Structures are given as C-alpha cells and as structure tokens.
Amino acid sequence: MTDLSHIRNFSIVAHIDHGKSTLADRLIQETGTVQDRDMKEQLLDSMDIERERGITIKANTVRIDYQAEDGENYILNLIDTPGHVDFAYEVSRSMRAVEGSLLVVDSTQGVEAQTLANVYQAIDADHEIVPVLNKIDLPASDCDRVAEQIEDVIGIDATGAIQVSAKTGQGIHETLEAIVRELPAPKGERDAPLKAMLVDSWYDAYLGVIVLVRIVDGVLKKGDRIRMMSTNAVYPVDRIGVFRPEMQTIDALGPGEIGFLTASIKQVRDTRVGDTITHEKKGVSEPLPGFKPSQPVVFCGLFPVDNAEFEDLRDSIEKLALNDASFSSEMETSAALGFGFRCGFLGLLHLEVIRDRIEREYGIELITTAPSVIYHIHMRDGTMIELHNPADMPDLTLVDHIEEPRIKATILVPDDYLGDVLKLCQDRRGIQQDLTYAGSRAMVVYDLPLNEVVFDFYDRLKSVTKGYASFDYQMTGYREDFLVKMQILVNDEPVDALSTMVHRDRAEMRGRAMVEKLKDLIPRHMFKIPIQAAIGGRIIARETLSALRKDVTAKCYGGDATRKRKLLDKQKAGKKKMRQFGKVDIPQEAFINALKMDS
C-alpha cells in the first residue's frame, strides 16, 4: 500500500478523435508500464465495437509507476471514462473516483460540445484540471487560439497548457510531471471503516464479475467479506489487484488506491455503478453520495428477421443483460413482427452497440422498430402510466394528459451553419435558451423534447453542418404537451410496429413524410396499396402505391426452364424474408427507414 501523498488519480477528458486513447497509450509506454513489443494501438479500448468506433463504453483503468524529477516514486492511476452522453452517469461516477483531469483538446480543432459536457462533470467533481493541447505536430495546429478558446468557453486558466503530440511523443514527459505537480493527492483514513466506490464492473468468462473500485477510507484485503450497500448482498473477496493494464493480483488496496476485486459474483446486475462497498462487519453506515440506479430512457423493439431465431435472440439478450445492468428487456408480441423484445437503453449509441453486438456476436439478423421515449400518461382517475411502447397507448377517453421527457441540448457549431442548426432545433419543437459566441463558433442551448432527438436528430445535425457541429444533452424532466398516437395503415390494416407518439401540431407533417417514405420502401404489388397515417379514426395523410402492371419474362423456352425455375425459387426465398401484413409484404428495413426525416 502506497502513502497517499505518492498517489495521483486522474481521468482524461476529450472529444472523440482528439487523441485521448493515443495519449493514454503514450503515458503507459513512456513509463515502461508496457514493453514496446506488447504495445498495440489504443490499449485501453478492448471491445471490437469500441475500437471500431473509437469510443469507450466501459471504464478502463491502468496503474502507472513513475519516478518524477523530484526523485520520488509515484503511482498514477488513470481511469479512461466512457466518452458519450449515453453514459453520462457512468462518467460522473468515474469522475468521482479521481481528483484531477487532463483536458485534452485537439489544437487543430478546438473545444467540442462533448468536451464541454465532460469537463463540467470534472468541475462538478472538484477536479484540478490540466489542459493539454494535442496534435501540435500537425500544420493546422493553433495553440494560442485554442488556449484562448478554452479560457473563453470553459472558463479555466489555460496559460500553463501543455503542448503535446501524442503521435510523436513530444510533451509526454511534461504531462507526467504536471500530473505529479498540479494534481492533488487523494485524501483518506487508513484506520477508518472500509468505504469504497464501485466505479464499474464487467463479466469475465474465467473470473466472473470483475469490480473496479476506488478505496476512499480503510483497507480492502483478500478474504474480506464485503457488503454492497444498495443491495446488502455480502460476498467473500477472493482476489484483489490492479491493472497494468493487464491484471496483477496484490494483497490489499488502501485509501486513495484504484484496483479491482473479484468475489464470486455471478451477474454484473448484482453490481451497481456508484454503489458503496464496505465490510460486512464494522462497516460504515452512510454510503457515498450520488448513487442512483441507471434508468433506460430510449426503448425499441428488437425482433428476429427469422422467427425461428426467437430463442437464440432470448439467449443473446439474457447474456448481454448479465453484463450490462443499464439494459432492460421484456418480451413483446407484435401482430406484424411476431415474437421479440421491448428493450430499454441509456441512449441511441447504447441501442446501436447492443444491436450490433447481437447481430455480430450472436449472428442474429434483427428488425429494430421505432425508438420511443417513456411518456407519462396521466389518467383521469389520477393514476399515472409509464408508456414505453406506443402500441400500448390506453383508450384516449381515459387519458387526462400526457407528459414527455425534455432535454437540455448544447450544440457548438461554426457560425456559418448556425442558421441551419437553429432551424433544425425549431423544427424539432425546441425552445432556445442561450446563444453565445466564442470566436467564430456559436454555442446554442436548446430545451428540446427527447422524442424529437432520439431517432435521427444527431444524423440530421451532422448532415446540415457537414459534420462540424458537436452535440451533447442531459435530461431535464417531464412536461405536458399535446401528444397523440399516430398509426400507420398499410392496405387498411394498422401496422403496430410503425405506431409513434407525435406532437399534434407536427402530426400531419410527420404522417405525410412517413407515408411518402413507405411508398418508396414497400415494393409494388399486383394490387394497389393505400398507405395512410391516422390519429384515432381520422386519416391525416395518404399515399397510394400503384399496382404493378408488367412483370413477366419475355422469352422463356426449353433452355430457359432451369434458370427461370431457380430464379423463381430465389424470389420465393426473398419474399419469405419480408413481413406480411394482410396481403402486403414489407421489407424489414422499412420499419426503421420510414422514420428517417429529411428535415
């Protein structure tokens, strides 16, 4: 166990692509924590999807030994936090586990919205913040301008910002020195009862659940019996260790230290991020502040393309849920799509990650239905129903009013594109709250309904700003609005999987856009197909998909029979992949593409 004064705990705050992972790699390499021959790019991002998307989903950590210029040996604990709004709560817990942050900003780009959100989390956690200007080897690098921007936008002193090229290694030594010099050592009482924060956890096929902990007070030793304060579950600790970055077991963790424990915990579900861990006997009575169980905010249906794969889907969802407490699921039946699951996610990225993993790791092709938020349906009898799926909307005559979740969205955008961004937010029922400038970039803050954002807002934002805007949001609460359930009827039959909740004033527009989209997405049939949007019994938009008139092979003689028969077999197989609604075949991609809006 190391003396508190020789420990530094820190995280790195950065926007995607600003070089967080490369910087972490260099710090590890410079201190000799990993031999050069064992280096691989982005050491800390372990999951394929994380690597591919350049994002971190689980918190990772590494313990670095460093002999500073003052001749003393220090232990530096780096926690690499998730870098996406979907995981804001996880980020906040990681931030609470350390005392300082490196704020990494790309000196060719400047501050982005995501950086802002995370740096505010760091400020909230009372971090000492060391600004680092990265990519100074690039010709477009402009350290003065970016330092000024950090001061203007974030309001922290950037005069001492360290200039770094994580690529070439320039400034890495200075960064390590600054960590020792600028960041505070952790505080804690070695003799006090054990108080440790559960920072993150994940499943390992050999060791069971691995729990990442930060010791606040007391000492955690192998063989101790620990209690999770939120569940009161007790476990015997069978292994304690640190990451370097591979696992290395040690005998005990003392105050200020970050490491892992295993304790024959079967499910990640039993470990809650932010929970307080103490000893079974002589433990603390007060948990650490700020714990909240994670709550899904976005819901959608996942259905197997091939109905026969339902059981495989169930297995894969159960396995994923074991390792992800924030992901919820319950069985759902759709007239159109058969058996599937209604799943809850922390946000859209989380949804995509889970969907990708099911498709990739379990080989199940999925149909994803329209994402929905949770609506509060206030009934006339005074009760409130949480609506996760528009298909479950109760009888309107029993409903008093409906509330929807709102968010505070922060968007940073070069002022050339400001007009487009304001229009987009306005079109999505946004209420402008703030508009400020930092140099040639505008920072816009909007109050927006979450349901206008969950689906394609970010895609549209990227598209109207040619990728120059950055976006972040936080949930702010619920507000009443005039919301209605819009149904889509194909050939006069309602298609439950296409039902959505919309604002009454936007219903015609949304309805028209959806029926037009569907007209292109559904192949023509041998009969004409009306496609309608309806609120209650009233049709608000209608398109007609005209009937196919000509579909026959011109030449078919003896030598063509084999080939044409095989083609027919192929067409039959293709038809089987579509979903039948009455007599209409709807291709699986139509369910999600119908919702994408062009504005």
Added chain:
Amino acid sequence: MIEDWQNGGFGVYVHWPFCQAKCPYCDFNSHVVAKIDHESYKSAYLFEINKKSAAISGRSVTSVFFGGGTPSLMEPDTVRAILTALKERFSFSNKAEITLEANPTSVDYTRFQEFRDAGINRLSLGVQALNDNDLRALGRLHSVEEARKAWEIAQSCFDRVSIDLIYARQNQTLRDWEEELKQALNRGFSHLSLYQLTIEDGTAFGDRHRRGRLPGLPDEGLAADMYELTQSLTSSAGLLGYEISNHAKADEASRHNLIYWKSGDFLGIGPGAHGRITLNGQRMATENQRAPTVWLNEALNSGTVGTMAPVSARDHATEVLMMGLRLAEGVDLGRISLICPDLIDPQGMSDLRDQGLIEIVGDRLIATPRGRALLNSVLVALID
C-alpha cells in the same frame, strides 16, 4: 396410363452456337469465331444424336428446331445430315414442323432454297426492328431493306414464316411501336414473336445499363402500355396471342415451342443445349457444355456428351406450371397435382382469383390477360 411428357409431345432442339456478330442484348449461348470446322461439327452432332436417341428410339417426333446462335450460317448439308440421322431413329409424321432460325442478311437468305431442300419447312426470321437507326442500336448487321428482301424470299421458299420483333427499345414511344407493329401486321405474316427488350446481366446492354449508359428505356408503365397495345393490335389482325410473346393465326402456332410450354420431352443437341427426357417414368434434365470447342471435344473424343440429372417431382410440377401459365390456354391442374400434390398454395390461388389475375375453367388454371402480364409475381404467390 400415359406418361406425363405425352401431354406436351416430343421434339428435338439443335443448337448452332455461332454468329457473325454478337448482339448487345443477347444472352444466348452464341459465339463469334474466325473459322468453323463444319465437318467436325457435323460429326459431333451426329454422334450426340446417336448417343442420346438410343434409349428413346422409335418415339414419334412432333418437331425439330434449329436455334442459335445463327443456324442459317450452318452448312445446309449439316442440316440435312442431322435430319437424316433423326429420321433413322424416330418416326416423323408428314406434318412434322422443322424450323430454322435465320438472320435477314444476304449471307443467310441466298441459302434459303438450299435449307428448304435439306428439309426445313418453317423459318423464324430475326428482323427485330423496322427502322434502320434502331437496328444499328440493337447491333444488327442488316437493314430494313435487307429484311424485306429476306422475308420475301423466305415466303417463297417455306410453307411457314415467322418474324421476331423487339419492342420497348431505347427512346421508342408508344406511337412508334404502334406504327411499326401495324407495318408488320400488314405484311400478312401468320406468326409473330414480339419480345419486350430485356436487359440481361452478362450482356453489353446489361453492362451499359449498370453504368447508367443506356438511357431512354421505357418505365414499367410504358412497357405495360406497349404490351397491352401489342395484344390488342395483334388480336384485331386475327393473330391470337397464344403465349406471352407469341401471336399466330389459327393452327400456325409454333408446335415446337408448344412442347416447351406444355412441358413435353425434348432432346437438346449441341453446345449448351438443355433437354428434358423421361426415362422409365423419371423426368431427366440434360445439359451440355456451353463452350463450343469443349462440347466438340467431348463428343468427338470422350464418348459421352453433357450431364444428366433427375428432376424432382416438385421442380417438374413447377416447370409445368411456370411454362404452362404462359399459354392463353393455361395448364391442367389435375396434371400438376398428379406430379406434386402440394405445389400450389390454396390461399395464394384464392387471393389471385379474387384479384382477377387467374381463373379456373373446368380443370384448367388460366392466367387472365392482366395475370399473364404479371406472371412472375403471380407464380411467386401461387407456389407454396
């Protein structure tokens, strides 16, 4: 009890794989070569006929069809030798239809008389268009004038002459096609094959189409209008649309092609030729090597030609349905259920009837005119 193939009869198809030039729309097995060893090819055809007729000799032949390629580029002597060989092994009625496909160029039509003398009694002439610009666009080597000369000579040489035309060409309007088709009908042909231009993969047109370099093709609506116009103009001129793309005066339908549409048996002779032969009650599919020299080598040196595989009952029934519904007379439902009782989806059939795409007359299943224009979709819905 009769065997199933007898519902369609028996014929022989002979494939000649060479052309003077490859047409950009054509996906048939055709090749352009500098020199052809006609004697070797003749020997190869005779070998294959000898080999394949052994198990079925004595059958009565309804028809022989020389297709290609451009079989009017064959030596008339080769045609004669093939027909003589067939007549030694099978019984030919006086009414047997012996068709040759021909191109309307002078190279071809100067030999029409010799082909007649070799035993050909029906000519199918690939005119394709009645305007010179479009003939060039289709990669044809003849002019309208040559075509006119060719069909006049043909009509003087053969009992029966049919011409092929292609419609739904690039930039062709409904009006253009109406004029052209009327011209053809005024010539008094007793049989017309009128094909919608189809862009096939693996052809020059297919390649251009994929790269967006084949502009002016009609959309589905215009193509449908052209198809419907074709049906109405031909029927008012007394030519029955007895098959999707084929129109004939009474008794002038192609008896050979009816064997295919009625799923009879046919020997397939020559490079790339397919055949269907029923042996001991089992329908067999034969298929030859497509490359002419490979086929030739096999026939002359290996002692066997092509492959032969059984056709499953389900595939057999599918073919009977798929080919039969192309005909105005439709197909015998009893025949299909005898081969494969669960081929047809009763719900699909009932929906298609409700939609007016098929009808059942006695024991026959018939695609209505609208249903025939949509036959590919109809079949997908009909087969379980």
